[in-house]
Amino acid sequence: MQHNEEETRRAVAAARTVVVKVGSSSLTQPSGHLDVDKLEALAGALAQVHMLGGHVVLVSSGAIAAGFGPLGFESRPTDVATQQAAASVGQGLLMAQYELAFARYGIRVGQLLITAEDTMQPRQYRNARRTIGRLLELGVLPIVNENDALASNEIRFGDNDRLSALIANMVRADALVLLTDVDALYTAPPSKPGSQRIGFVPDVAAMIDGIQVGGSDSGVGTGGMVTKLEAARMASVSGIPAVMTCAPNAGPALMGDAVGTAFAPVRQRGSARRLWIKFASHPQGVLVVDAGAAAAVRGGRASLLAAGVVEVRGDFAAGDAVWIDDEDGNHLARGLVGFDSEEIPDMLGRTTAQLRRILGEEYAHPVVHRDNLVLV
Numbered sequence: 001m002q003h004n005e006e007e008t009r010r011a012v013a014a015a016r017t018v019v020v021k022v023g024s025s026s027l028t029q030p031s032g033h034l035d036v037d038k039l040e041a042l043a044g045a046l047a048q049v050h051m052l053g054g055h056v057v058l059v060s061s062g063a064i065a066a067g068f069g070p071l072g073f074e075s076r077p078t079d080v081a082t083q084q085a086a087a088s089v090g091q092g093l094l095m096a097q098y099e100l101a102f103a104r105y106g107i108r109v110g111q112l113l114i115t116a117e118d119t120m121q122p123r124q125y126r127n128a129r130r131t132i133g134r135l136l137e138l139g140v141l142p143i144v145n146e147n148d149a150l151a152s153n154e155i156r157f158g159d160n161d162r163l164s165a166l167i168a169n170m171v172r173a174d175a176l177v178l179l180t181d182v183d184a185l186y187t188a189p190p191s192k193p194g195s196q197r198i199g200f201v202p203d204v205a206a207m208i209d210g211i212q213v214g215g216s217d218s219g220v221g222t223g224g225m226v227t228k229l230e231a232a233r234m235a236s237v238s239g240i241p242a243v244m245t246c247a248p249n250a251g252p253a254l255m256g257d258a259v260g261t262a263f264a265p266v267r268q269r270g271s272a273r274r275l276w277i278k279f280a281s282h283p284q285g286v287l288v289v290d291a292g293a294a295a296a297v298r299g300g301r302a303s304l305l306a307a308g309v310v311e312v313r314g315d316f317a318a319g320d321a322v323w324i325d326d327e328d329g330n331h332l333a334r335g336l337v338g339f340d341s342e343e344i345p346d347m348l349g350r351t352t353a354q355l356r357r358i359l360g361e362e363y364a365h366p367v368v369h370r371d372n373l374v375l376v
């Protein structure tokens, strides 16, 4: 599958389900306070799609930006605890404005606060997917943000760009639209003289190295262009076309006009939850595997059995993410492990039949099931 720009834009315009991500900088005034006019303009553009029968999921940042002013801070706080407090105040303010803005079009909104690390667990993943699906069936416009108050620093995504790509993959969206404060991707940060606008990226994974990307200049955003390109790549390998542009271009971008930068999908639709394991997991330990197990894991379809594990490192609980390494220390895969780290030493090298006989039925399972394993 190789999409050209026209096909990519057309696919965005024809999308039945679209995930739209808006950054803090597109919802705030230079002072950092929430800019209600900007928020209303965005709601107007999304309402058009909704009223034409499209399903829109909005991933909105802005909780921290909306909360720090009312708490009396002059600029965005830099320590995590104050950011979390600001998010807790700001999230309610943000949703109140969205409710008002969408109510003008008779559209009801629903809030989902997601912790990416938790949502890759099968049950939470299914629940989040089912809730968003049901909201869409009920004609509600779901608004997603990271659960800033809960996510600790280590597991926090911090930016919503990659979260929006994971959500697009989860809801099997037909398009992802990333709205920010620059009109397009440039060959270098736009403040640099001579940087050129890029209208179309046929293969984002292949071009990432050729672009100079910088962090956020806005003072309120977090990820800058790095995480936006990462999000575009995640969408692209999930078979989802993406467009990145500035928030005032939301309407034209959603209609397939040639604004911003379009990113072609490079694959067929991929599996869903495994993308979360790949991008949202923070491995807590390592399982070192022998050559036979390494070959099986590399083959892509096998579960990791205790028989092939030679060593376990780290302190983790069943359900945590771990690295699967070969004996030379190369990372082969990431996976959600089925056992606590203390349970695994007694299992090492044993076949499933031996595990059943010696340790009992509850140990006669793969250490990492193939559904929970993703190659790196």
Ligand SMILES: Nc1ncnc2c1ncn2[C@@H]1O[C@H](COP(=O)(O)OP(=O)(O)O)[C@@H](O)[C@H]1O
Residues within 6 Å of the ligand: 022, 023, 024, 025, 026, 061, 179, 180, 181, 182, 184, 185, 186, 187, 188, 189, 190, 191, 211, 212, 213, 214, 215, 216, 217, 218, 219, 220, 221, 222, 223, 224, 225
């Ligand atoms: N190559 C590039 N092309 C476009 N913008 C870039 C590039 N490198 C860095 N940037 C910066 O990324 C910023 C957008 O990221 P960010 O401030 O995190 O926005 P948001 O709050 O929308 O997530 C832009 O303001 C721009 O200055």
Ligand SMILES: N[C@@H](CCC(=O)OP(=O)(O)O)C(=O)O
Residues within 6 Å of the ligand: 022, 023, 024, 025, 060, 061, 062, 063, 064, 065, 087, 145, 146, 148, 158, 159, 160, 161, 220, 221, 222, 223, 224
């Ligand atoms: N969850 C945070 C998002 C952090 C953030 O600023 O993200 P972004 O503006 O998308 O780079 C918030 O709502 O403030």
